[in-house]
Amino acid sequence: MSSLKPAGGPEIQLYESRKEVFPKAVDGFYRRLKWGIMAITLAIYYITPWIRWDRGPHAPDQAVLVDLANRRFYMFNIEIWPHEFYYVAGLLVMAGIGLFLVTSAVGRAWCGYACPQTVWTDLFQHVERFVDGDRNAQFRLKDAPWGPQKIFKRLSKWAIWLFIAFWTGGAWIMYFADAPTLTVDFWTGQAAMVAYATVGILTAITFIFGGFMREQVCVYMCPWPRIQTAMMDEKSLLVTYKDWRGEERGSVKKAKANPDIYGDCVDCNQCVAVCPTGIDIREGPQIGCITCALCIDACDKVMGQVGRPRGLIDYITADDAEAEAKGAETPPTWKTLLRPRTLVYFGVWAAIGLAMLFTLGNRTRLDIAVQHDRNPVYVQLAGGEIRNSYTAKIRNMESRPREVEIAISGLEGATLWAGGTARPDTQTKLTTKVAADSVAKVRLFVAGPREGGKQAYKMSVRGTDEDAVTDIEELFFERPGE
Amino acid sequence: MADNQRIDEPTGTQTVGHEWDGIEELDTPMPRWWLWTLYATIIWGIVYVILYPAWPMVNSATEGVLGWSSRGDLQQELDARDKELEPIRQALVAGDINTLYEKPELMQAAIEGGRSAFKVHCVQCHGTGADGIRPGSGYPNLNDDEWLWGGDLEAIEYTLVHGIRNPDHSETRFSQMPAFGRDGILSSAEISDLVSHIRVISGEEEQSASATRGAALYESNCAVCHGADGTGDRTQGAPNLTDAISLYGIGRTSLTNTITNSRYGVMPRWGHRLDPATVRMLAAYVHSLGGGEALPAATNADEAVAEEAAGDQAVGEGGKDVQS
Ligand code: SF4
Numbered sequence: 001m002s003s004l005k006p007a008g009g010p011e012i013q014l015y016e017s018r019k020e021v022f023p024k025a026v027d028g029f030y031r032r033l034k035w036g037i038m039a040i041t042l043a044i045y046y047i048t049p050w051i052r053w054d055r056g057p058h059a060p061d062q063a064v065l066v067d068l069a070n071r072r073f074y075m076f077n078i079e080i081w082p083h084e085f086y087y088v089a090g091l092l093v094m095a096g097i098g099l100f101l102v103t104s105a106v107g108r109a110w111c112g113y114a115c116p117q118t119v120w121t122d123l124f125q126h127v128e129r130f131v132d133g134d135r136n137a138q139f140r141l142k143d144a145p146w147g148p149q150k151i152f153k154r155l156s157k158w159a160i161w162l163f164i165a166f167w168t169g170g171a172w173i174m175y176f177a178d179a180p181t182l183t184v185d186f187w188t189g190q191a192a193m194v195a196y197a198t199v200g201i202l203t204a205i206t207f208i209f210g211g212f213m214r215e216q217v218c219v220y221m222c223p224w225p226r227i228q229t230a231m232m233d234e235k236s237l238l239v240t241y242k243d244w245r246g247e248e249r250g251s252v253k254k255a256k257a258n259p260d261i262y263g264d265c266v267d268c269n270q271c272v273a274v275c276p277t278g279i280d281i282r283e284g285p286q287i288g289c290i291t292c293a294l295c296i297d298a299c300d301k302v303m304g305q306v307g308r309p310r311g312l313i314d315y316i317t318a319d320d321a322e323a324e325a326k327g328a329e330t331p332p333t334w335k336t337l338l339r340p341r342t343l344v345y346f347g348v349w350a351a352i353g354l355a356m357l358f359t360l361g362n363r364t365r366l367d368i369a370v371q372h373d374r375n376p377v378y379v380q381l382a383g384g385e386i387r388n389s390y391t392a393k394i395r396n397m398e399s400r401p402r403e404v405e406i407a408i409s410g411l412e413g414a415t416l417w418a419g420g421t422a423r424p425d426t427q428t429k430l431t432t433k434v435a436a437d438s439v440a441k442v443r444l445f446v447a448g449p450r451e452g453g454k455q456a457y458k459m460s461v462r463g464t465d466e467d468a469v470t471d472i473e474e475l476f477f478e479r480p481g482e
Numbered sequence: 483m484a485d486n487q488r489i490d491e492p493t494g495t496q497t498v499g500h501e502w503d504g505i506e507e508l509d510t511p512m513p514r515w516w517l518w519t520l521y522a523t524i525i526w527g528i529v530y531v532i533l534y535p536a537w538p539m540v541n542s543a544t545e546g547v548l549g550w551s552s553r554g555d556l557q558q559e560l561d562a563r564d565k566e567l568e569p570i571r572q573a574l575v576a577g578d579i580n581t582l583y584e585k586p587e588l589m590q591a592a593i594e595g596g597r598s599a600f601k602v603h604c605v606q607c608h609g610t611g612a613d614g615i616r617p618g619s620g621y622p623n624l625n626d627d628e629w630l631w632g633g634d635l636e637a638i639e640y641t642l643v644h645g646i647r648n649p650d651h652s653e654t655r656f657s658q659m660p661a662f663g664r665d666g667i668l669s670s671a672e673i674s675d676l677v678s679h680i681r682v683i684s685g686e687e688e689q690s691a692s693a694t695r696g697a698a699l700y701e702s703n704c705a706v707c708h709g710a711d712g713t714g715d716r717t718q719g720a721p722n723l724t725d726a727i728s729l730y731g732i733g734r735t736s737l738t739n740t741i742t743n744s745r746y747g748v749m750p751r752w753g754h755r756l757d758p759a760t761v762r763m764l765a766a767y768v769h770s771l772g773g774g775e776a777l778p779a780a781t782n783a784d785e786a787v788a789e790e791a792a793g794d795q796a797v798g799e800g801g802k803d804v805q806s
C-alpha cells in the first residue's frame with residue numbers, strides 16, 4: 001500500500017507498533033524467588049490431577065476432579081454437589097478479597113510472580129535464551145537473514161514452545177476426568193472430541209500468548225492492571241526508581257570528575273535490558289510494570305560492582321519514597337504491611353474461610369425433598385380416608401450405599417407407604433435403599449382420616465445406621481373442604 | 483466531477499473528486515480483511531442458497547440440493563428415539579403383565595411412557611391429574627382405590643384394550659342398568675325410598691322409615707347386580723354402593739336421576755388404535771397412581787422400593803441427577 005505513504009511526511013499510525021522485547025538474563029534474590037514460585041505453581045498445575053485419594057469403591061479416586069458429566073466436584077476429602085455450589089462461589093469471593101489484600105499490601109505481586117501469563121512467558125523466555133542466546137545474540141539473530149542456522153534455531157525454539165504449550169493444554173483436561181484413563185484414551189484416539197478441542201485451543205493460546213503476545217497481554221488486554229491500580233494506595237509496595245538518589249545519571253568516570261552533579265545511577269541501562277515488558281522504570285511508575293522486580297536484581301548487581309549501596313531501584317511505598325526523598329526516617333516495611341486496611345481485608349478473608357470450613361464440617365450428607373402431587377392434591381379413598389401423594393427425592397451424598405428410614409410425625413391416624421407396594425394397615429415409617437452418591441426418587445402415599453382440614457406435619461429422613469434425623473421436610477396434609 | 487480527483491498531500495491518498503464548500507472526501511481503500519470477509523460472505527450466501535431451502539415460492543420454498551428441512555430433522559430425532567425405546571417396548575409386550583412389578587426397571591419405564599401417552603389420549607375425559615376432573619363428573623378418578631371393573635394390571639389392561647360399552651365390539655366390558663323411573667318399573671315415591679336406603683348404606687343419612695321401605699325395594703330390584711350388601715359386582719361393573727366414592731355423586735338429586743334414567747358411561751377401546759406396548763404402559767401408569775390392586779405386600783416394601791430406586795437410576799431419571 002505504498003500509496004498510503006505520505007510523500008516525505010511522518011507515517012501515521014493508530015497504534016504504536018510493538019517493539020520486540022529481548023530481556024537479558026539476570027540473577028539475584030528476586031530472580032531466585034521467581035524461580036521458586038514458578039517451580040511451585042507449575043508443579044501444582046501439572047501434578048495435582050495425578051494425586052490419588054481413596055474414597056472407596058463408589059467414588060472416583062482422583063484427589064481433585066471436576067466431574068462435569070455427573071456434576072460433582074471433588075477436592076481431597078470434600079465433595080461438592082451442584083446445590084452446594086456456593087462453596088465455589090465462596091472460594092471465588094475469597095480469591096477476590098485475597099487479591100485486594102495482596103494488592104493493597106504488596107502492589108502487583110500477582111502480576112509479577114503468580115499470574116499464568118507471567119509464569120509461562122517467563123518460562124518461554126528462558127527457552128528463548130537457551131536456544132537463541134542472551135539479549136544481544138537475540139537482537140543479532142532477529143536482524144540476520146534467513147539461513148539454515150536461523151531456520152534451525154527458530155524451528156527448535158517453536159518446537160520446544162509447542163511442546164510446553166501442548167502439555168499445558170493436556171494437563172488442563174486431566175482435571176475433568178480420571179487422569180490415567182484419559183491419558184490412555186487421549187493417545188489411543190478414544191477421548192471425547194471436546195478433550196481434543198480443549199487441548200488444541202489451550203495449546204494454541206499458550207503458544208501465542210507466551211511466545212508472541214507476552215507483555216502486550218498485560219498492557220492491552222488484561223483488566224487486572226486497571227483494577228489493581230485502583231486498589232493500590234500510597235502505602236502499597238511498588239518497584240520504584242529512587243530518582244532523588246539516582247539523578248543526574250552519569251558514568252562512574254563522570255561522577256568522579258563531578259561528584260556534586262551526578263547521582264548513583266550509572267546509566268548502564270541494565271534495568272531496561274532485563275525488563276520483561278521492555279519499559280524503563282526510571283521514567284516512574286507505569287502500567288507496563290508488572291513489578292517482577294528483576295530490575296532490582298539487575299541494579300543491585302551494578303551497584304555492587306561500582307561499590308555503591310544496593311536498592312537504587314527497590315520496593316518502596318509512595319509515602320516512604322516521599323519521606324526518603326526529603327531525607328526523613330521511614331518506618332520498617334512490616335509496619336506498612338500491617339496497617340488497618342490490610343488487617344481488615346485479612347479479617348474478612350479469614351472470616352469467610354472459617355465460616356466455609358465450619359459449614360463444610362456441619363453440612364448434612366443425607367437429605368430429603370418432597371413434592372406434593374398438585375393434581376389432585378388429595379384423593380378420596382373408598383374406605384372414607386383421604387390420601388395425599390408425594391414424590392420424594394432422597395439425596396445420599398456419601399460415597400456408600402445407604403439404607404434410610406423415612407418417617408412421618410404429627411399426623412394422627414396416618415399411614416405411610418411407598419409406591420409399588422400394597423397399602424399396610426398402619427405404618428408411619430418405611431425404609432428404602434439409596435445407591436452411593438445418588439438421588440433416589442420414591443413415590444410416597446400418606447392416608448389419614450377425612451376430618452381435620454388442612455394440617456401441617458413433618459416427614460423426616462435418617463440413615464438406619466445413625467440415630468439422628470438428618471433432614472426434616474415440613475408438609476401439609478390436604479383434605480376436602482375449606 | 484471526476485476531473486477534480488487529486489492526490490491529497492498530507493495523507494498521500496486519492497480523493498474521490500467530490501467537493502462541497504472545500505470539503506473533500508478521501509478515496510481510502512477498504513481494509514483488505516474487510517473486503518475478503520465481504521467476498522467470503524457472498525460466496526457463503528451462494529453456497530447456502532444452493533444447498534438449503536432459500537427462495538420462497540408460491541406454495542413452498544426451493545428445496546436445496548441437500549433436501550434439508552427442520553421437520554425432517556425433528557422426524558429423524560423422533561425416529562432415533564423410537565429406535566432407542568424399541569427394546570423396552572418389546573420387553574413390555576413379551577412378558578406377562580402381572581409380573582411387571584418384578585422388573586422394577588421395566589415398570590418404571592412403562593410408567594413414564596404411560597404418563598406421556600395418558601396426556602395425549604386420556605386427559606380429555608379423566609383430566610390431567612387422572613382424577614376424573616371433579617367428583618361426581620361420571621369420569622372415574624383413577625387415583626383412588628375404587629374400581630368398577632377391577633384394578634389389577636390385567637383388568638386395567640383389558641378395560642383399555644376393549645373399552646367399556648362399545649357396541650361394535652364383542653369383547654367390550656358391558657352392562658346396562660335399567661332406567662327404573664323412565665321405563666315405569668318404579669314410581670317416583672319408590673325411587674325416593676330407594677335413594678334413602680342407598681344413602682343409609684353409604685353412610686350419608688340416618689336410618690329412616692323411607693330407607694326401610696327402600697331396603698325392601700333394593701332387595702327385589704337391585705341386589706341381583708349390586709349384591710345383597712350393596713358392595714357391587716365387578717364382573718358387570720356394578721359399583722359398590724356402600725363406600726365413600728360414587729361416580730355420579732351421592733346427593734339425592736343425582737341418585738334419583740341415576741335410578742330414574744340409569745347411566746351409560748362409555749370408554750372408547752384402544753386395542754385397535756394404540757399398539758400393545760403403549761396400552762401396557764398406560765395400564766402400568768394408571769396402576770401406579772396409588773389405587774392399583776394385587777401389589778406386593780408392604781412387608782416387602784423395603785426391597786421393592788430400593789429396587790425401584792435403582793431402576794430409576796438405570797433409566798436415567800434419577801441417579802446422579804439433581805432435579806429439584
Ligand atoms: S497484567 Fe494481567 S496478564 Fe499481565 S501479569 Fe498482570 S494479571 Fe497477568
Ligand code: SF4
Pocket residue numbers: 239271274275276277278279280281288289290291292293294295296
Ligand atoms: S520495570 Fe522492573 S519490575 Fe517493572 S516489569 Fe520491568 S523489570 Fe519488572
